[in-house]
Amino acid sequence: MKALSTRRGLAIAGGFAAASVALVLVPSFTDSFYTFVATRMLLLGLFATAYNTVFGFGGMSSLGHAAFFGIGGYTVGIGVTRWGWPPLVVLPVAVVLGAAVAAVFGLMCLRVRGIYLLLLTLALAQAIAGLAFYQTEWTGGDNGIPNIARDGLPSSVREGDGYYLLTLAVVAVCVMLLWRYQRSPLGMSVVGVRESEARMSATGYRTGQLRVIAFTVSGAFSALAGVLEVYLQGSVSTANMSWLISADVLVFAILGGARHFLGPFLGAALVTGLEVWVSTYTDRWTTVLGVVYVATALFLADGVLGRAGWAARRAKAWRTGADPDTGLGPDPGATVPTPGGGPAELPAEARA
Numbered sequence: 001m002k003a004l005s006t007r008r009g010l011a012i013a014g015g016f017a018a019a020s021v022a023l024v025l026v027p028s029f030t031d032s033f034y035t036f037v038a039t040r041m042l043l044l045g046l047f048a049t050a051y052n053t054v055f056g057f058g059g060m061s062s063l064g065h066a067a068f069f070g071i072g073g074y075t076v077g078i079g080v081t082r083w084g085w086p087p088l089v090v091l092p093v094a095v096v097l098g099a100a101v102a103a104v105f106g107l108m109c110l111r112v113r114g115i116y117l118l119l120l121t122l123a124l125a126q127a128i129a130g131l132a133f134y135q136t137e138w139t140g141g142d143n144g145i146p147n148i149a150r151d152g153l154p155s156s157v158r159e160g161d162g163y164y165l166l167t168l169a170v171v172a173v174c175v176m177l178l179w180r181y182q183r184s185p186l187g188m189s190v191v192g193v194r195e196s197e198a199r200m201s202a203t204g205y206r207t208g209q210l211r212v213i214a215f216t217v218s219g220a221f222s223a224l225a226g227v228l229e230v231y232l233q234g235s236v237s238t239a240n241m242s243w244l245i246s247a248d249v250l251v252f253a254i255l256g257g258a259r260h261f262l263g264p265f266l267g268a269a270l271v272t273g274l275e276v277w278v279s280t281y282t283d284r285w286t287t288v289l290g291v292v293y294v295a296t297a298l299f300l301a302d303g304v305l306g307r308a309g310w311a312a313r314r315a316k317a318w319r320t321g322a323d324p325d326t327g328l329g330p331d332p333g334a335t336v337p338t339p340g341g342g343p344a345e346l347p348a349e350a351r352a
Contacts, residue, residue: 023168027161036232037276039164041269042171043228048252048264049178050221055250056258057182058214059194061114063246064105064121067128068098068219070241072226077145077236078138086152087231094223101128102219106212122243129241144237148230167228174221175265181217182261190214255296257303266304 027035047069054060075094079085085093105124112120132139139145150158157166181187192200193207201207230236239245248271249264256267274292278285300307 020172024165027164032160035160035164037272039167039232040229041272042164042167043225043232044249044252044268044272045265046171046174046228047222047225048249048256048268049175049261050218050225051249052253052258052261052264053178053182053187053190053218053221054214055253056260056264057187057194058190058211058218060109060211060214061118061250062105062121063118063243063250064125065218065222065249066241066243066245067105067125068102068222069226069229069245070129070132070236070238071098071101072223073230073236073240074132074139074145075223076227076230077140077148080148080152081145082138088152090152091224091227094227095220098223098226099216099220102222103212103216105219106215109215110208110211122246125241125246126243129238129243132241133238140237142238144235144239146235148234148236150231150234153231163232167232170224170228174224178217178221179261186210186213251293251296253303255293255300255303257305257307260303260305260309263303263305270304 026038030038047065051062051065054062054065072094075097076090079090079093105121108124109117109120133141135141150163153163153166156162189200189205190210190213192205193210197207200210226240229240249268252267252271253264254267255270256265257263271289271292275285275289278288282288296303302310
């Protein structure tokens with residue numbers, strides 16, 4: 001058992017090392033457009049992973065995360081163009097503002113569940129978007145804030161390849177922090193609330209506080225993703241707070257697998273890549289994406305990673321004769337499948 005665990009750990013470490021090298025080398029094998037697309041995949045992957053802190057692991061459906069994403073973006077726009085803030089000031093301010101607003105969302109959503117939580121978070125996010133729309137002196141209203149420069153960044157990371165590597169480093173650190181949070185006693189307590197809030201409350205946990213903490217953590221990292229997006233695009237507008245952004249990140253989590261830590265990240269990369277690929281062949285790429293979403297809802301309820309895990313378990317069960325659902329070995333008197341497809345009696349020692 002220990003040897004198996006060691007091999008598995010080495011395989012995971014090797015996989016992460018290979019993926020890291022591949023990501024670092026992306027600019028070497030692509031042009032500026034695809035480097036831009038890869039950068040956006042990374043920041044949207046961070047956004048989706050942060051969202052899943054509330055959705056997949058917290059069990060709280062939200063349509064309001066575009067508010068945190070937009071707050072991070074507007075912090076960049078206003079800070080850079082109005083006050084000349086450098087990134088080292090913009091970043092912590094955006095994170096604090098995103099966390100604070102998310103905590104307010106969490107407090108206001110303590111008494112609602114399910115569809116009512118979706119509607120309330122949507123209403124709160126739309127209220128913030130409306131505030132940004134009418135505060136034209138600060139936000140530019142519907143026109144937004146254009147021409148946001150990266151002058152505060154080091155010269156080596158201002159342009160395409162350098163900014164991609166900066167985004168990769170920031171996203172890697174943030175995903176690691178989210179992983180540590182999710183595996184911590186605090187993060188596991190939030191999962192416990194998702195599974196049975198009544199039992200967690202009966203054992204002394206303050207479930208409302210845990211829900212607010214999940215929102216706060218999610219809002220902080222969502223705002224940071226919004227910062228990266230605006231530095232990439234060079235502008236920010238109320239579109240950054242559109243409810244469609246919240247719907248997109250919800251789809252990312254469902255498509256990739258909301259019960260898996262990296263599922264939403266994978267979903268963000270798949271949808272972004274599919275959007276670019278399909279749009280090169282047809283103007284009706286939104287229809288194709290709609291078909292993909294419907295197929296996901298019908299056939300991939302547990303997401304791509306969930307379905308991949310199911311397939312792996314079935315394959316292992318076929319090889320070993322174990323039950324595919326429980327993972328337990330076969331009954332002593334049962335027959336097991338053979339590579340030729342026919343049943344084969346178990347050895348006498350096993351039957352004994």
